[in-house]
Amino acid sequence: MGLGEYNFAPRERKQDEKFMREAIRQAKKAYALGESPIGCVIVRDDKIIARGYNRRTTDHNTLAHAEVIAIRKACKKEGDWRLEGCRMYVTLEPCQMCAGALLQCRMDEVIIGCPSPKSGCAGSIINLLEMDGWNHKVKVTFGVLEEECAGLMKQFFKELRVRVKEEKEAARAAQMQEK
Numbered sequence: 001m002g003l004g005e006y007n008f009a010p011r012e013r014k015q016d017e018k019f020m021r022e023a024i025r026q027a028k029k030a031y032a033l034g035e036s037p038i039g040c041v042i043v044r045d046d047k048i049i050a051r052g053y054n055r056r057t058t059d060h061n062t063l064a065h066a067e068v069i070a071i072r073k074a075c076k077k078e079g080d081w082r083l084e085g086c087r088m089y090v091t092l093e094p095c096q097m098c099a100g101a102l103l104q105c106r107m108d109e110v111i112i113g114c115p116s117p118k119s120g121c122a123g124s125i126i127n128l129l130e131m132d133g134w135n136h137k138v139k140v141t142f143g144v145l146e147e148e149c150a151g152l153m154k155q156f157f158k159e160l161r162v163r164v165k166e167e168k169e170a171a172r173a174a175q176m177q178e179k
Ligand SMILES: [Zn+2]
Pocket: 065, 066, 067, 094, 095, 096, 097, 098, 099
């Protein structure tokens, strides 16, 4: 099964979409802060136990990725560093740090909205989550509400490019006035 294909789990797809929709809602909170729109939720027994969204710029913190924030909350709530029996829904393929955290907390599965060709460690660059040799594997499922998740990222970076261009033009105009 290749990247981006839906890997049919025994549960219903509708259920996966319901949880991914909540992850998208979290991603939109990041968007509203001017952050890359990435959001996630952690589910146990078909109930959301933790939510997170990217706050890297807002918190001036390299570690403030959506997944790490949600894992911290879930561990606190469960009173355990292990999150066995849980699954994560995340709008974008996890990076190396978050894939590491998913392995460390022994998450059962991660369900991903869209791939991240330049930083994804669930198959795009490397699949850390399903590698042989670790003492644990995290099942990877791609392609739930992929278009919506990818669309959010595209829109964000399109707006960012416009903003950067406008700022450059404004700086140039200011320079011209000084001359
Ligand atoms: Zn990450």
